Amino acid sequence: MGINEATTYEPKILAFCCNWCTYTGADLAGLNRMKYPANVRVVRVPCSGRVNPQFILRAFARGADGVMVCGCHPGDCHYTTGNYFTRRRFMLMKKVLEFNGIEPQRFHARWISGSEAAKFRDAVTEVAQVVKALGPAATKVTTQASSKAPASADIESSVQKEGAL
Amino acid sequence: MNYTEKTKLIQTRAAALLEAGEVSYVLGWGATRFADKTRARFARSPEEAATLVYNEHCTQSLAKYLVDDRWPETRIAILARGCESRAINRMIRDNQIRRENLLILGLPCEGTDAERCRSCRAHDPVVYDELLWEPNSTGAAAAAELSRYYRADAVDALSAAEKKAYWDDVYARCIRCYACRNACPVCSCRECFVDMHRTGFQGKRHSATDNQTFGVTRAFHVGDRCIECGECERACPMGLPILAQTQKILKEIEALAGDYEQGLDAAQDNYLGAFDLDDKDDFM
Ligand code: SF4
Ligand code: SF4
Ligand code: FES
Numbered sequence: 391m392g393i394n395e396a397t398t399y400e401p402k403i404l405a406f407c408c409n410w411c412t413y414t415g416a417d418l419a420g421l422n423r424m425k426y427p428a429n430v431r432v433v434r435v436p437c438s439g440r441v442n443p444q445f446i447l448r449a450f451a452r453g454a455d456g457v458m459v460c461g462c463h464p465g466d467c468h469y470t471t472g473n474y475f476t477r478r479r480f481m482l483m484k485k486v487l488e489f490n491g492i493e494p495q496r497f498h499a500r501w502i503s504g505s506e507a508a509k510f511r512d513a514v515t516e517v518a519q520v521v522k523a524l525g526p527a528a529t530k531v532t533t534q535a536s537s538k539a540p541a542s543a544d545i546e547s548s549v550q551k552e553g554a555l
Numbered sequence: 556m557n558y559t560e561k562t563k564l565i566q567t568r569a570a571a572l573l574e575a576g577e578v579s580y581v582l583g584w585g586a587t588r589f590a591d592k593t594r595a596r597f598a599r600s601p602e603e604a605a606t607l608v609y610n611e612h613c614t615q616s617l618a619k620y621l622v623d624d625r626w627p628e629t630r631i632a633i634l635a636r637g638c639e640s641r642a643i644n645r646m647i648r649d650n651q652i653r654r655e656n657l658l659i660l661g662l663p664c665e666g667t668d669a670e671r672c673r674s675c676r677a678h679d680p681v682v683y684d685e686l687l688w689e690p691n692s693t694g695a696a697a698a699a700e701l702s703r704y705y706r707a708d709a710v711d712a713l714s715a716a717e718k719k720a721y722w723d724d725v726y727a728r729c730i731r732c733y734a735c736r737n738a739c740p741v742c743s744c745r746e747c748f749v750d751m752h753r754t755g756f757q758g759k760r761h762s763a764t765d766n767q768t769f770g771v772t773r774a775f776h777v778g779d780r781c782i783e784c785g786e787c788e789r790a791c792p793m794g795l796p797i798l799a800q801t802q803k804i805l806k807e808i809e810a811l812a813g814d815y816e817q818g819l820d821a822a823q824d825n826y827l828g829a830f831d832l833d834d835k836d837d838f839m
Contacts, residue, residue, distance in 0.1 A: 443772065443775045444748070444756060444768070444772045444775075447767075447768040447771055447772060450764075451758065451765060451768050464832075474830035474831075474832070474834065475827070475830055477830070477836050478827055478830055478834055479827055480838075481811060481834075481835065481836060481837075482775075482779075482804060482807055482808065482827070485803070485807040486771060486774075486775065486804065486807070488715075488718075489707070489710060489718065489800075489803045490722055490767065491715065491718035491719030491720075491722050493715065498838065499836075500838055501838070528719065529764055531758060531762045531764045531765055
């Protein structure tokens with residue numbers, strides 16, 4: 391990023407796009423010369439069902455400010471049922487992220503078909519705006535965090551505190 | 556019946572089984588050098604059966620040991636309370652163990668001195684070959700003092716910023732020993748993602764974020780099959796409140812799909828391993 395990173399903050403957004411629908415949709419957006427924010431980095435996956443919840447956590451830990459998972463509409467999955475599993479998995483994942491102190495607005499899932507180039511553009515634009523407004527994610531691993539290991543006396547007292555919760 | 560009488564019953568039955576050669580060993584609890592702690596004990600002879608104990612300090616759930624002996628020469632006898640029996644059901648469903656290798660001695664339980672037992676809704680074993688004493692007469696669900704999701708509820712009550720601070724504090728203390736993974740009876744992959752050093756699924760350094768990535772991933776791998784035994788939390792040497800993670804998953808599954816409890820029988824599907832055509836989604 392630029393020299394004035396602080397003043398010109400641009401979020402990094404990672405989008406997992408299924409090969410058969412959303413990736414083709416993104417391609418079509420390009421062919422049609424549609425404009426959308428350059429914040430998005432597309433990772434092509436064979437099916438939205440390939441996306442492991444850990445990919446999301448890992449993306450946040452390695453500096454992503456927002457993550458999208460996009461696939462075929464229910465019923466249209468190239469592998470027939472892949473996205474039905476995706477649906478359950480990420481409905482749950484959203485709640486788990488929120489529970490873990492990650493703003494739920496940083497994670498989005500969308501069904502975008504191969505012909506919905508405009509929908510892809512709109513989704514990416516919307517997510518980029520939302521995430522930009524939130525600012526940088528606090529989940530990125532920094533080396534300072536390693537000095538956070540507390541002295542054993544702290545551990546004792548906090549373990550007792552935990553017991554009370 | 557008090558614990559002394561129950562211990563006697565267990566010892567007598569175990570000795571008889573071992574004497575007759577019906578089982579290769581009896582998996583139960585034995586004393587340690589601390590008066591208020593017990594640990595798993597494998598009684599292999601009638602003499603060893605006399606060293607089995609049973610009391611309110613038997614906080615360890617024994618089921619996980621069964622995967623270490625998948626092909627026993629003769630059957631294994633295991634003492635099973637509610638939590639062990641539900642773990643056994645789930646492990647059978649996951650093809651980890653075989654029912655015919657087990658002789659399940661059911662122990663209707665009154666709860667141990669562990670905190671999680673106060674939220675337990677299934678004290679009586681759900682699968683067994685014989686019961687060693689009468690089941691609890693009162694419905695266990697009604698008797699639970701703590702709510703089913705007590706840990707998750709406590710975290711849910713926090714604001715977004717407090718949640719972040721809470722988990723940062725918890726995971727800054729996690730030493731990534733993976734004891735929580737090892738203790739969990741439903742955690743059964745032959746090769747775990749945390750051990751795949753080459754693929755780098757998992758950062759290796761000590762940072763709260765990497766530790767949390769591990770913790771949340773572990774919870775996600777077992778969450779929809781979690782039988783709520785609390786072994787993960789019991790095993791954690793740092794005393795971290797990690798039961799909250801799987802409780803949250805179960806709580807949300809229940810919100811999405813209605814009544815959900817694992818291990819009640821050996822044929823149950825797990826939520827993430829199945830789907831329904833009209834599952835809810837609030838994304839498009
Ligand atoms: S996640 Fe914890 S509570 Fe759930 S089955 Fe595993 S050890 Fe038991
Ligand atoms: S048992 Fe506790 S310290 Fe060990 S990896 Fe699990 S949460 Fe971390
Ligand atoms: S192939 Fe697109 S979601 Fe499965």
